[in-house]
Amino acid sequence: MMSIKETMLSIVALGGVNEIGKNMYVVQYADDIVVIDCGSKFPDESLLGIDVIVPDISFLLENQDKVRALVVTHGHEDHIGGIPYILKQMNMPIYATGLTLGLIEGKLREHGLLRDSELHHINSDSEIDLGSMTLSFFSTNHSIPDCLGIAFHTPEGTVVHTGDFKFDLTPVNEQYADIHKMADLGKNGVLALLSESTNAERPGFTPSERLVGEHIEEAFIKATQKIFISTFASNVHRLQQVIDAAVKTNRKIALLGRSMVNVVSIASSLGYLKMAEEMLIEATEVNKYEPHRIVVLCTGSQGEPMAALSRLASSNHRQVEVLRGDTVILAATPIPGNERNVARIVDNLFELGAKVIYGSGTVTGMHVSGHASQDELKLMLTLMKPKYFIPIHGEFRMMHQHRLLAEAVGVESDNIFILKNGDVVDIQNQVASQSRKIPTGNTLVDGLGIGDVGNVVLRDRKHLSEDGILIVVITLSKADGKILSGPDTISRGFVYVRESEGLIEEVNRITVTEVQKLLEENVSQWNVYKQSIKESIGRFLFAKTKRRPMILPIIIQI
Amino acid sequence: MMSIKETMLSIVALGGVNEIGKNMYVVQYADDIVVIDCGSKFPDESLLGIDVIVPDISFLLENQDKVRALVVTHGHEDHIGGIPYILKQMNMPIYATGLTLGLIEGKLREHGLLRDSELHHINSDSEIDLGSMTLSFFSTNHSIPDCLGIAFHTPEGTVVHTGDFKFDLTPVNEQYADIHKMADLGKNGVLALLSESTNAERPGFTPSERLVGEHIEEAFIKATQKIFISTFASNVHRLQQVIDAAVKTNRKIALLGRSMVNVVSIASSLGYLKMAEEMLIEATEVNKYEPHRIVVLCTGSQGEPMAALSRLASSNHRQVEVLRGDTVILAATPIPGNERNVARIVDNLFELGAKVIYGSGTVTGMHVSGHASQDELKLMLTLMKPKYFIPIHGEFRMMHQHRLLAEAVGVESDNIFILKNGDVVDIQNQVASQSRKIPTGNTLVDGLGIGDVGNVVLRDRKHLSEDGILIVVITLSKADGKILSGPDTISRGFVYVRESEGLIEEVNRITVTEVQKLLEENVSQWNVYKQSIKESIGRFLFAKTKRRPMILPIIIQI
Secondary structure, three states, rough: OOOOOOOOEEEEEOEEEEEEOEEEEEEEEEEEEEEOOOEEEEEOOOOOOOOOOOOOOOOHOHHHHEEEEEOOOOHHHHHHOHHHHHHOOOOEEEOHHHHHHHHHHHHHHHHOOOOOOOOOOOOOOOOEOOOOEEEEEEEEOOOOEEEEEEEEEEEOOOEOOOOOOOOOOHHHOOOOOHHHHHHHHHHHHOOOEEEEEOOOOOOOOOOOOOHHHHHHHHHHHHHHOOOEEEEEOOOOHHHHHHHHHHOOOOEEEEEOOOOHHHHHHHHOOOOOOOOOHHEEEEEHHHHHHHHEEEEEEEEEOOOOOHHHHHHHOOOOOOOOOOOOEEEEEEOOOOOOHHHHHHHHHHHHHHHHHOOOOOOOOHHHHHOOOOOOOOHHHHHHHHHHHOOOOEEEOOOHHHHHHHHHHHHHHOOHHHEEOOOOEEEEEEEEEEEOOOOOEOOOOOOOOOEEEEOOOOHHHHHHHHHHHOOEEEEEEEEEEOOOEEEEEOOOEEEEEOHOOOOOHHHHHHHHHHHHHHHHHHHOOOOHHHHHHHHHHHHHHHHHHHHHOOOEEEEEEEEEOO | OOOOOOEEEEEEEEEEOEOOOOOOOEEEEEOEEEEEOOOEOOOOOOOOOOOOEOOOOOOHHHOOHHEEEEOOOOOHHHHHHOOHHHHOOOHHHHHHHHHHHHHHHHHHHHHHOOOOOOOOEEEOOOEEEEEEEEEEEEEEEEEOOOEEEEEEEEEEEEEEEEOOOEEOOOHHOOOOOOOOHHHHHHHHOOOEEEEEOOOOOOOOOOOHHHHEEEEEEEEHHOOOOOOOOOOOOOOOHHHHHEEEEEEEHOEEEEOHHHHHHHHHHHHHHHOOOOOHHEEOHHHHHHHHHHHHHHEEOOOOOOOOOOOHHHHHHOOOOOOOOOOOOOOOOOOOOOOOOOHHHHHHHHHHHHEEEOOOOOOOOHHHHOOOOOOOOOHHHHHHHHHHOOOOOEEEOEOOOHHHHHHHHHOOOOOOOOHOOOOOOEEEEEOOEEEEEEEEEEOEEEEEEEEEOOOOOOHHHHHHHHHHHOOOOEEEEEEEOOOOOOOEEEEEEEOOOOHHHHOOOOOHHHHHHHHHHHHHHHHHHOOOOOOHHHHHHHHHHHHHHHHOOOOOOOEEEEEEEO
């Protein structure tokens, strides 16, 4: 571990740059470390069998005595999803707003960690003293309520982390952003700004969530039968607008999907969702009402195969049915990678005779982004007037575009740092430099294992997935090398043995030939036998089938 | 097999409906069967290890004596990719235009099938007599030259198959569509129209390919160093426009990527691509020219990991390098599913300091679709005035939208048939009905195997890919059941054994316990031993790891 100078301010990305997901940043001054967010990310198709990815926190483990707090900006998975896995490795006090804490608590309860956690409820007016730093906060707009930006006031100067944000000047439920606080921070001097880059490729200004509300209301007025509407459960603002439209059109609401029920319950009890209790009905009661008196609010807008919408589309839901003439609204744009699953659902809904409102939110008006577009990013940069700028929360091209925006509003090109995970920006005497790197990366979670699946295992899974496995077992006498049993060949995922007896017979013959040849040559290392059987069978099978199954010779000596 | 009445006209989809890919349609009158197209499709992620999917042609195999011809509308993979695999099962005469035949010949040569194939060169003026039917043709516009629509003149009436089309009123290289022939067909009466539905969800009129040419030329004029431009090799029109822009800006062209070299060679030799020979240079010569005298035309616009663009972006190409200040143009919109790979390439190109023109073609102007949008589909329906309409070539929602367009221009709702693969529309005495179904589906190609990988093998591959395999081998004495060797446990893709010795020891212990218990109970069926070992180990591992590897007990008796 490298030591940090006592009066040095350091900013580290442990996760969240060059990727969308598993956000985790560190601000350190002298001996005080504050962690921002602890997200998770879903594995891509190359990480076979992996459930979720969280940041590698070796750096924090080595500096446990210095870690003062985990401060969480908001309650999305890419900001809170890693918390249970990290807390299993080390405990630390957690600071977050009400809704964010509510969602974190749910996770900790599931993992049996709630009792031992130290949770602190803060809001945008809070101030926290953490050793040499004081933290203050400002509210931002985003696709979930109760989001914070953070200002770290250190002896070296002020560092601002925006969290995820957009500027919604007409927000739902009066969740206004603290634009005056942001202006004050800028006026008083921001040494370094960390600002999110998700939409840095998009020109213009992201529309207000209100726009979606208007389109929902229009669609509700037009619909003559049941309405199904699917969106992200965590988008409480949008849920509120669905509720408002249901009230206006005199419809009851049924909730489908575990996370929808969960978020509505947390958000209502904490006051983030305003709804008369009698608005809600059980899924089992849907059929007791006239169709034009019903809204079903459900999960699955990203085409998740096990979620409510997918089951409805394939007529597989136990309690509720989509019938000819019903309206189905997908109030979400498919995230890249999910298009095919969403398309399959739309196909099925049309087959059922439903009227489906689907496609890009920009076209349907049924979705707006929760992230700032280029003009809003420039507005944030202009408000903060930072000396140094670090684009975060995005893939390389997004951070690159964000850099161009910063340059356009006057940030010095040399004062902009595009980081990779593990890169450190050190600031001393008001001068920033980037020369150090700390070890970090992906920690893979598979079942109960955190970080125990490595490259060898993944490479094997990939190999197995493509052409399967072929196991050849042969038993030899220790005394004279005579074959006592076998060779027996078993295949899984390669060919269905009954259909390929000739092939398997030839594999057995090759095995015997190889073994006898090596015995005659008095070769005694079994690894040589295994390698040679593997190669001969491999060559034979590739010539015959153009496939390369994993070949596993097992030699038993009695 | 159902017999077909002697004077009945039948239309069958063997592939291409409810999917994008593997197009194959059949028109049969009495004893004469004509096949239209023979495409392939790429497997989705659930079909592990499968290389390509082609139509199941059981119906044609059962009716070999009646199959008169395979007529191919154009040279895209989803129309010709299945030909080699089908010809291996049955031979038939193939009719296609020059460029299409050139591309088919390449495939047949690779598969060693060219010598035995019967290929007929046709053009849009050809007429073919095939038993009771006469076929005539009309040219269409599409993203590859030399495309045909087909009219089947039968005693029952005329059936028209559009092939893939758009209406490009200002086509490149004067590849005009035969709009007057289409009008004549309509005037003389079209009994049934089969029209493609790819863009039936898109409002408006697809822009002309010329638009892309204008944007390419602008970008070429602006660029001060090397230009890299990547697009679909088969889009010969676009290649022509790249060549034209290179001529105008006084740049030489180097080709990278096997299919680019291949298509340019075929298309030039057949006269579809007009280019002075001295325009082309070898990749090895690129560095001999000043950067502003070079265009590199390459494959990989869909982010294919092994293609030229991907290798350039990761500085992995042996002959050519992307340098700071070079321009890279992605002249293609990513096909759904390819976004992530394309994004990774853009990230890498920005890291290299390139200026990258990327994103949706609608925004960059660097791509237009080759398929008709809603207004063009309505134009085709209006020209043809069909009595019966069968939307083809699309997923369900596209065919559904195409149906709505047909209804809007006056086709009777009851006269529109949305088919599934295998569905048959029979027409007799000018009355169409859909009641029969013939067996069809996906034929999976894995290596040299056509159709030999079934559900069992795929299920095993899936299982293996998620949690790997654990093999337990134990050798027992035939005489007294004593353990002669083992148990030995081998795992692949589950855990890396060195890191989990305790776990493996416990697995071995469980195996011994199970075997001894069953021996004491005098159980003699080895299947019972295997099942019981499998279950006990499975329970233990799931409790310890929350993973479910495939467990394969091997019991050897000596």
